[in-house]
Amino acid sequence: MKGNEAIAEAAIRCGVDGYFGYPITPQSEVMETLMLLKPWETTGMVVLQAESEIASINMVYGGAGCGKKVMTSSSSPGVSLMQEGLTYLAGAELPCVVVNVVRGGPGLGTIQPAQSDYFQSVKGGGHGDYKLIVLAPASVQEMADFVELAFDLAFKYRNPALILSDGMIGQMMEKVELKPYKNRWTNEEIDQLHPWATTGKPAERERNIITSVELDPNAFERFNHKLQDKYRKMQEEEVRCEQFNCEDADYLLVAYGSSARICQKAMELARAKGLKVGLLRPITLFPYPTREIQALLGHVKGILSVELSEGQMVEDVRLAVDGKVKVEHFGRVGGVVHSPEEVVEALERKIIGG
């Protein structure tokens, strides 16, 4: 199954109420698969092709405000169009899931894989002090598994969650084990689980209001502090990463998503040459595994951050390392994918030899 197809299958199975999207390569298979599977006839899930990405994200806003599990997916230029909607969702503290199957930019760019939307994803692509929960799948299995995980985290923190994938993970096929079907929440369950949702005002409580506007600066400062408390809690409790051969590593590769897969092979090649190389794969990009990287600085002499970009995540690695060891970036861009051999060569040139 393709990564994009896995997203669609997993969405139906974890009880998503609505998907709103607009086609764009390399993620069009998400909506194509949903249309083929017709979940409206089985689970009752709504699948709708909106007139644009801007419409999609605002339909998500509406659905999320009602306490429903709603999502959209797109690729880089489409996700740029969604940024206004995303900052409103974050400001209104609404849970939802957005999938970005990244392609090369800037501009309309290319349809081939890239990882150059890291800044947009983890630093807040829209205006204001907000964060998205960002998950980076590195396999088709994780494309499936992270849909449910993203919804769990989104509802736990009342915050939008982003699955940051790319054309490679979206288009490739691998084996995948799908979870059993779960029922969608009933209206009663939504009222019980999400008392903030706008499901109609009963006599015994005040109206629920979903908004991101607050004209009193003091109140809005308090609200901003509350958001930051939430992000700090995520940083404390939700960091996820995977480590390969890090215990005895002299040199460390840090990579996520498709690049992490390539780096696994690069690590094997380097180990075969007698170089003690480890790989740390961030699974959450926000919150970032800062402490996990710091914990390795006792024995690691140099770090290469590998990303299909001109060097975005490397800034977070440098913040974690705080000048203690050398940190460099390597990555092909514009839709070109680096090979494991190129990663080893870059590691030798920039870190070991440099």
Added chain:
Amino acid sequence: MNEEIIIAGFGGQGVLSMGKILAYSGVMQDMEVSWMPSYGPEMRGGTANVTVILSDSRISSPILKMYDTAIILNQQSMDKFEPFVKPGGVLIYDGNGITRHPERKDIQVYRVDAAEEAARMQSPKTFNMIVLGGYLKIKPLVSLDNVMLGLKKSLPERHHRLLPMNQAAIERGGEIIYKVEA
């Protein structure tokens, strides 16, 4: 066991579906598999290629630089991928339309004239299955039973009546492939 394969040719030759059938066959045989296609406009009449990995352990990178086996179905792909067969590896090609034959002496070269054979069998669409049959003769990593199960899985049900024809093509491929001596 870890077999890293590139299949490359023109869009429309059935390159991607051949890779898909091989990957599904691996799944049927309980292997780990990955299938990474070229995609987008290059598939429309240009060159198409797919990287398939069959392994008995977890697969790391689905994108590679060097391959155990290259299956090459047009001249552009020959020029592009011949240098990237691992020393001692296998290159299988169809001679149809090839103007520059493989030149490397440190790899094993096989030829399967599948286009010609498909024309003779009057079923041009089984071209890719003839090639697959040739490959499986040289690298019998998956059994014919599992290949047929893989084929069944990747063909839409309305085409299942074509399974015997495809099986015949796979078997024919195994018969006509031959080694090109260096």
